[in-house]
Structures are given as C-alpha cells and as structure tokens.
Amino acid sequence: MDCVFCKIVEGQIPSTTIFEDNDFKVILDISPANLGHSLVICKHHYENLIEMPEELVGKGFIVAKKVAKAIKEATNCDGINILQNNGVVAGQTVFHFHIHIIPRLEKDSVKIDFGDFKTESEKIIEIGEKIKNNL
Numbered sequence: 130m131d132c133v134f135c136k137i138v139e140g141q142i143p144s145t146t147i148f149e150d151n152d153f154k155v156i157l158d159i160s161p162a163n164l165g166h167s168l169v170i171c172k173h174h175y176e177n178l179i180e181m182p183e184e185l186v187g188k189g190f191i192v193a194k195k196v197a198k199a200i201k202e203a204t205n206c207d208g209i210n211i212l213q214n215n216g217v218v219a220g221q222t223v224f225h226f227h228i229h230i231i232p233r234l235e236k237d238s239v240k241i242d243f244g245d246f247k248t249e250s251e252k253i254i255e256i257g258e259k260i261k262n263n264l
Contacts (some may be wrong), residue, residue: 130174134225138172147199152185153192162231162239165204169193169228176224177215193228206232210241 148155158166214221
C-alpha cells in the first residue's frame with residue numbers, strides 16, 4: 130500500500146505530532162491553510178468516513194474537538210473549521226480518513242465556499258424522504 134498517511138502513522142515519514150492515542154494521530158499539516166492547521170488521522174486505514182466503524186468515527190470527532198480547543202487557545206484564532214472530505218468531488222486528496230482542523234482569522238484568505246444552490250421546496254421534501262428511507 131502506498132498511502133502517505135499510513136506511512137506517517139508508521140513513522141516512515143516524519144511529522145509534527147501534537148496528539149496520539151491507540152486509534153488516532155494528530156499532526157500539523159505541512160501545507161497549512163493557516164498556522165495551526167492540523168489533521169486527525171485514523172491509525173487504521175479506511176478510505177473515508179463511510180467505511181469506518183461508528184465507534185471510530187465518534188472517537189475521531191471527540192479527538193477533533195479536544196484538538197480544536199487547544200488550537201483556539203494556542204493561536205487565539207477567531208474561529209475554527211472542522212472539515213472531513215469524502216471522494217474526489219468533495220475535495221478528498223488523500224484516500225485515508227482524516228479530519229482537518231483549520232484555525233480561522235477574521236481577515237485570512239482561506240476560502241471555503243458552499244455556493245448558493247437553490248431549489249424548490251418540493252424537491253427538498255422529496256430528497257428528505259429518500260434520505261429517511263435509506264437510514
């Protein structure tokens with residue numbers, strides 16, 4: 130397997146680790162959106178959130194919350210983005226589950242745009258029903 134995050138977890142690629150337990154390693158991103166941008170990396174290889182066992186998903190976001198609080202205190206940032214991408218079209222570039230924690234400053238240049246998609250309320254109701262039926 131040629132997975133950069135597996136190599137980081139195994140110590141084959143150096144990283145700046147800020148937290149580690151049996152299931153997750155948190156490192157500073159080497160191409161940060163802002164200083165303090167961190168990645169919560171699962172120590173077990175799962176391509177994305179959908180493949181992961183629920184207990185690991187929950188634990189990963191608990192780790193993300195703790196790290197986000199520490200980043201906020203360390204950087205005195207104005208806000209924090211917590212992002213987790215699944216699939217190429219969603220912005221995933223490394224196919225190993227990870228969570229981005231990005232400290233934000235009021236006047237930074239980071240762009241996260243959700244667009245302005247608009248649709249009729251009937252379509253919203255229809256897709257809502259389809260989603261409920263798949264749960």
